Amino acid sequence: MRKIVLAATAALTLATIGTASAQDGTVSGAAGGAVTGAIVGGPIGAAVGGIAGAALGTAIDPPPREVVTYVREQPVAAPVVVERKVVVGEPLPETVVLTPVPQHREYSYAIVNDQRVIVDPRTHTVVQIID
Secondary structure (H helix, E strand, C coil): HHHHHHHHHHHHHHHHHHCHHHHHHHHHHHHHHHHHHHHHHHHHHHHHHHHHHHHHHHCCCCCCCCHHHHHHCCCCCCEEECCCCCCCCCCCCCCCEEECCEEEEEEEEEECCCCCEEEECCCCCCEEECC
């Protein structure tokens, strides 16, 4: 009976994680991971699951489809070359000039190393690389 209650609690927790805001991602991920870990491995599983869930909770959410479509359809501007690999979650150098996405000012884009990248303009962090 206890396992059923814990499984139901884990399912409910995991279902609500998707509705949590980005700021709450770490907390929700840790809670969901801890509950799931407790079901699988007891107290030690709860600790490990909480850590893993917190790490997954901080993952970067992809931009809306209309942002990706907009960036994909824009003509190629002056591409920029940087001497390191462009990686999602890592910031671009401050010298890279970003172009804002109209109607979605929380996103900008640039063409870096022949790749279109969507960027958080506040932190210059790469949110998505468009193939």
